[in-house]
Amino acid sequence: MTRIVLPAEPLVDGPTALRPWRDSDVPALVSACQDPEISRWTSVPSPYGSSEARAFLMTRYDSIRTETGAPFAIVPAEDGEQLLGAITLMRFAWEHRRGEVGYWLAAEARGHGHATRAVKLICGFGFERLGLERIDLFAATENPASQLVAERAGFQREAVLRSYMRSRDGRPDMVAFGLLSPSRARPGRRAMRFASRRRS
Numbered sequence: 001m002t003r004i005v006l007p008a009e010p011l012v013d014g015p016t017a018l019r020p021w022r023d024s025d026v027p028a029l030v031s032a033c034q035d036p037e038i039s040r041w042t043s044v045p046s047p048y049g050s051s052e053a054r055a056f057l058m059t060r061y062d063s064i065r066t067e068t069g070a071p072f073a074i075v076p077a078e079d080g081e082q083l084l085g086a087i088t089l090m091r092f093a094w095e096h097r098r099g100e101v102g103y104w105l106a107a108e109a110r111g112h113g114h115a116t117r118a119v120k121l122i123c124g125f126g127f128e129r130l131g132l133e134r135i136d137l138f139a140a141t142e143n144p145a146s147q148l149v150a151e152r153a154g155f156q157r158e159a160v161l162r163s164y165m166r167s168r169d170g171r172p173d174m175v176a177f178g179l180l181s182p183s184r185a186r187p188g189r190r191a192m193r194f195a196s197r198r199r200s
């Protein structure tokens, strides 16, 4: 049995909701992915047409079955239909209870806090429902909007990884961010016990 089961009801935070993808998202996906900023900072291909959108949806559906992704469409909470963006938990290392989050917003959906709320929602889902204990987020050093999303969602900036990956424009340096499960982020009880033993 797969350990990834997407919730039946959307995940909601204020005006932002996450729901499973639907075949009917193809036209909105094609429209959003015409924005060169999306292919610049993500693995979304360019040019992007309906065959790319259908392939994207197939990989989303498959990733749930193969436990390689927990993919959501970002939509407005009030109607749950209009596509605002995409967000996925992926690259799981189950033995280490670790995953990575990746996202984009359609250009017209930016500047309203949807990305930050979507990251918080999917991380809550990852910690509570998937049992993750750490989530990674990588944002290019030249992508300040995404770094701000990471920081506003509570991630800690941990390192700069030089020439980390291939992208449309070369090999960008990436800021590595990490978020620990709330239960793991508290000061370790073992460490505190050890400190008090040393003091006594």
Ligand SMILES: CC(C)(COP(=O)(O)OP(=O)(O)OC[C@H]1O[C@@H](n2cnc3c(N)ncnc32)[C@H](O)[C@@H]1OP(=O)(O)O)[C@@H](O)C(=O)NCCC(=O)NCCS
Binding pocket: 037, 038, 041, 042, 103, 104, 105, 106, 109, 110, 111, 112, 113, 114, 115, 116, 138, 139, 140, 143, 144, 145, 146, 148, 149
């Ligand atoms: C990253 C992304 C999801 C952020 O969405 P968003 O938070 O709605 O985006 P915004 O445009 O509101 O930018 C967020 C913040 O960064 C700031 N920002 C944007 N571009 C900036 C720049 N070039 N320099 C400095 N700050 C910048 C904005 O002013 C905003 O801060 P504010 O709310 O204090 O004004 C969106 O820009 C996007 O989809 N980009 C393309 C794909 C992408 O980069 N995905 C992430 C890959 S790691």
